[in-house]
Amino acid sequence: MFQDKKAVFCIPQKLSWAHLTATTFCTLALAMPTAKALAQSGGGGALINARPAVQSKPVPLNWRSIVWPSLNFNRTAVDGGAALYSIFGETGKKIRLDFLFETGVYALPRNLRTNLSATVDMFLQGGAGTRNYEELQKYLADNGIQVTTSVSSVGQFHVAVEVLAPDFLLAMSALEDMLLRPRFDRDALEIWKMEQTDAFQGMLDGGNSRKQGRFIEQEAIRLAFGSEHYFAQALARTSKPELEKVTAEKMRQIAGLLVNRAGLNVVLSGNINAKQEQSVLQLMRKIPRLTPITYSWLPDRVRGAGSNKLRLSIIRKPDLSQATLTLRYYLPAIGKLNRIERTRMTILREVFSASGGVIGNDRFSKAMRSDSGLSYGPYASFDPEAIEPNTNTGVWRMNFQSPNERIVEAVKLATKTWETFASKGITQDELDSARISRINTTLATEQTVFDKVDDFIDDLQAKVLPNPLGLESALVRLEQEKDLATINNLLFSQVSAGTVPVLVMMGNPSEAAVKELRSIPGVEIAKEVNFEDLVKELVSGGPK
Amino acid sequence: MSSSIMLRLSLLGAMSLLTLQAFASPAGMKLPAGAVFLGSGQAIEGTPPVYKFKLSNGLKVLILADNRNPLATLRIKLDAGSNRERLGTTGLAHFFEHMMFRKTQVTPEGHYDRILGGIGGRGNAATSTDYVVYEASFPGPALDKMLELEAQRFKFLDLQDPYYTTEKGAVISERRLRYENDPLQRGLEIIRRAAYKGTPYEWLTIGTKQDVEQMSMEDARAFYRDFYAPDNAQLFLGGPFNVETVLRKINDAFSDWTGKTRSQPARRAERSDSDTAGKKFVCSESVFEEQHSLIFPSKDNSFRSAVLTQLLLQILNDTPDGTMQRRMTKQKLATGFSVYKTSWQKQSQPYVAWFRLNRQQTFAAASDYFYQELRAALSRPITPELKRVFLKQHEVEEAEYAQKMTSLVEFYEWNEFFYGDFKISTQTKKIIDSLTTKEFQAWGREAFSQQKAFHMGVTAPGKSTPCNDFEKTAAQK
Incomplete structure (x- = not known):
């Protein structure tokens, strides 16, 4: 129902939030007319002039008074390098089952990526056992079973099932067929290709911000990583020439590598019992144990541009009255952040682009929206693993819009906001408020057993044991971050180690605006391209 | 926002x-x-x-x-x-x-x-x-x-x-x-x-x-x-x-928030049938994906009509040859399809059949197929198995809402705002259990009557009047 209107943190100015208990937050410190008194004096809806409230800093809520239930799981090893994790959650009627196979994108040759996508989809859509897809779809619908097949963020083959507890064994029967007796029907593959082609063609009009965003993303990666980079070719991999290379034979070969007990992790969660657990173990034991396969390649690391100039790519789309932009500062030498550094980066990110609030009171939203009215949805983020699963490159991303007639102003404002942040860091007030906001946010977390499973799966994929004190540890780490110099020095050291700044704009800037952009010191226009030409390039299979 | x-x-x-x-x-x-x-x-x-x-x-x-x-x-x-x-x-x-x-x-x-x-x-x-x-x-x-x-x-x-x-x-x-x-x-x-x-x-x-x-x-x-x-x-x-x-x-x-709503302008969305029935409101833009809707005006804003619309969709999907969307994809008639009832509060709530087409597909073929399948769906008996499956899917949906407090609150809010009864969904089982084939068919033929439907759509260039021209013509009229 809601679009992702950005949530925002506040920059506390002279807030004077008085001390509060855990149950009464923020009583105003200075005397002020209460809302009730105002209503009595002026009547409801009357316009009343009153002195604005002056408030103090926010106060952390008492998280120590809350005992979070520890994550409780049973691990059952299955010979051949597999394990079942059972996580019981008594609330709710559903059961969820996740199969995470070790093999995936980075264990197979890079040129099989489109084929891998097809294979993953066709485990379901290609039919299974005695059922073709239509029959399988009906069986699942009739029994209220939801099945998804996907590639995880680290490239693994992932199958997820959700079902009401009494129907669990019906789901297991379908799952066994899918994993052990996939059909990869040829006619179903043709339909898959048709659907993919339609989706690809539909994207090419660049008609809305979602579609435009995919082209902008491609250009940003090209600028930072080069056109040959794996991530820069994501769109081209869905083009017709690539789809035509997909065959049922290759899919069967790939499927034979994916469904492997070696390295398989299975998570069974929800309202489960021993019988259901046993049925999962039985299926796991039926999955063949093949030679373990692990990563054979990973996406290339960032190629430094050789200069700190902000390189700009302009994609011209004449029908746009407003430009959509992404400004990014890649940090190629960030290395793998430890937990302490991650906590500090969370605070820095909160100040620059916050997770709470609505219309904009962090540095970036305040500049681009609430003070200037330039942009409806400015949003900034920090990603410590911009080329996951490689972990050495981070990125600050700033996405925003600008009316064509204010493009130069918008670019100057966005870059200035970043540069001020990167060179001067944050203030003690900002640090204190951001720290407290992040602590309090933990109490506004809604966690079902399935949310906990999502975190658990992340840990499994990172090959670390889940921390039973995950929430509390994060809170304690946040509480410790009070030293301004330490936090700012982390930001300064990352930036001084070198950044790769890129800016991509899709819009219709005037020639005068382009000329003015070109004259901004430190800005270099690296590319100007018509949207139509990008489309033509993609239709023919991407950059040659 | x-x-x-x-x-x-x-x-x-x-x-x-x-x-x-x-x-x-x-x-x-x-x-x-x-x-x-x-x-x-x-x-x-x-x-x-x-x-x-x-x-x-x-x-x-x-x-x-x-x-x-x-x-x-x-x-x-x-x-x-x-x-x-x-x-x-x-x-x-x-x-x-x-x-x-x-x-x-x-x-x-x-x-x-x-x-x-x-x-x-x-x-x-x-x-x-x-x-x-x-x-x-x-x-x-x-x-x-x-x-x-x-x-x-x-x-x-x-x-x-x-x-x-x-x-x-x-x-x-x-x-x-x-x-x-x-x-x-x-x-x-x-x-x-x-x-x-x-x-x-x-x-x-x-x-x-x-x-x-x-x-x-x-x-x-x-x-x-x-x-x-x-x-x-x-x-x-x-x-x-x-x-x-x-x-x-x-x-x-x-409690000291005072004031009364001072104005409640009419909220009628429907026009008289003669203004819209059989009409086409279609123009072209530079799109690669077309969207079309068949609108069936209706003054029925009951919960029952919403439940029966869901049941109709289930019956349209329930064939050995796949769901309605799957069949339309296979026959190259449409790339997307749905049937739903619009949520407008305290007034008419039209039924809608929605289609997404690629440039090669035509609305005429897609809508012909829809009417053909609609007739077939409305001639099927409402069997205990159909009812069981419907209530199973209803139970799954309820389980989703029950999972989180925030989802539950949104669920109650929706029911309360549109129907003045936060517990309205408890009526679902009763409605389905008591439904007869004859009642369903009568409802469906009235709700999806082809005579009162009108067509709204945006096509690819060349397949209809450009939208700017369409608007000028409409303004002149």
Whole structure:
């Protein structure tokens, strides 16, 4: 129902939030007319002039008074390098089952990526056992079973099932067929290709911000990583020439590598019992144990541009009255952040682009929206693993819009906001408020057993044991971050180690605006391209 | 801040408005002065009950005490969507929603965000044709502050420059982002203007370009005065609370919110059948994906009709050759398909058959196939197996809602706002169990009568009149 209107943190100015208990937050410190008194004096809806409230800093809520239930799981090893994790959650009627196979994108040759996508989809859509897809779809619908097949963020083959507890064994029967007796029907593959082609063609009009965003993303990666980079070719991999290379034979070969007990992790969660657990173990034991396969390649690391100039790519789309932009500062030498550094980066990110609030009171939203009215949805983020699963490159991303007639102003404002942040860091007030906001946010977390499973799966994929004190540890780490110099020095050291700044704009800037952009010191226009030409390039299979 | 035009009706939302009836207060619960207890209960088995009250100023309050997490959620919904506007002030409901996050007479600009951020909460709002809703999720221990924060803006909003003008810039940006720079939406805006001419549904929730750019502060103040009144609002609160205690707190914060809704303009969306039946409202834009809808006007806004629409979709999907969408894909007739009933409050709620086509496909072939399959679906017997599957899917959907407190609150809010009964979905089983084949067929033939349908669509270039020309022609007429 809601679009992702950005949530925002506040920059506390002279807030004077008085001390509060855990149950009464923020009583105003200075005397002020209460809302009730105002209503009595002026009547409801009357316009009343009153002195604005002056408030103090926010106060952390008492998280120590809350005992979070520890994550409780049973691990059952299955010979051949597999394990079942059972996580019981008594609330709710559903059961969820996740199969995470070790093999995936980075264990197979890079040129099989489109084929891998097809294979993953066709485990379901290609039919299974005695059922073709239509029959399988009906069986699942009739029994209220939801099945998804996907590639995880680290490239693994992932199958997820959700079902009401009494129907669990019906789901297991379908799952066994899918994993052990996939059909990869040829006619179903043709339909898959048709659907993919339609989706690809539909994207090419660049008609809305979602579609435009995919082209902008491609250009940003090209600028930072080069056109040959794996991530820069994501769109081209869905083009017709690539789809035509997909065959049922290759899919069967790939499927034979994916469904492997070696390295398989299975998570069974929800309202489960021993019988259901046993049925999962039985299926796991039926999955063949093949030679373990692990990563054979990973996406290339960032190629430094050789200069700190902000390189700009302009994609011209004449029908746009407003430009959509992404400004990014890649940090190629960030290395793998430890937990302490991650906590500090969370605070820095909160100040620059916050997770709470609505219309904009962090540095970036305040500049681009609430003070200037330039942009409806400015949003900034920090990603410590911009080329996951490689972990050495981070990125600050700033996405925003600008009316064509204010493009130069918008670019100057966005870059200035970043540069001020990167060179001067944050203030003690900002640090204190951001720290407290992040602590309090933990109490506004809604966690079902399935949310906990999502975190658990992340840990499994990172090959670390889940921390039973995950929430509390994060809170304690946040509480410790009070030293301004330490936090700012982390930001300064990352930036001084070198950044790769890129800016991509899709819009219709005037020639005068382009000329003015070109004259901004430190800005270099690296590319100007018509949207139509990008489309033509993609239709023919991407950059040659 | 999203604006939406037609919200797909959930199976679990729906039905005719029930008259509010006061009951004795729940056992042992002391109510604030003037407050009335309106009932309690649960719509989904195994979830906590909801308690419904009305405060002395007319504000309806629904409370869900749910202790699963320290998180709380507060949602305030008003019958103040874009169907309350008139030509010349379109977009006001949505623009006003933006302004609610800025300054009040008792707090400075940016106060709402600062406090919400400080307590670790998240907020949002949405405006549709029929409503505006403000929502915030926050730590339960911060309830007092949150109630104070919300009450301040509902009681003492202050519309002032420069914030008014600045925020207008953000709304203009939003309009460009969502509509002006999206050829499909541009086309749909023009089509809608023609199809719903003379009703409050002829303009988009975001408003016309001209109205948004020229929106005056006086009009905005009038909108606040006319529609932001407690008797026009519903407050939903969920979280780890004691019902009696939080009712008292809500009463303390909101009972002095005074004022009455001053105006309730007609909200009719339907035109007379002769204006639309058999008509085509179709034009072309530079799109690669076409969208078409067959609209079947209906005055039936009952929950039953919503449930039966879902059942119809299930029957259309229930063939050995795959779901309706799958069959249309295989036969190269469409790339997307759905059937739903529009959610418009307290008035007509048209049925819609929706199609997405690629450039090679034609609407004529897709709609012919739809009518053919519709006839087949309406001639099938309603068997116990069909009913079992329907209720199974209903149970799965309920389990989804029950999973999270925030989802449950949204679910109750939907039912309460559109049907005046937060427990309305408990009617589903009864409706399905008692349904006969004859009743279903009679309903379906009336609801999806081809004679009264009209066609709205945006095609690829060359397949229909360009939208700009279409609009000029429509204006001349």
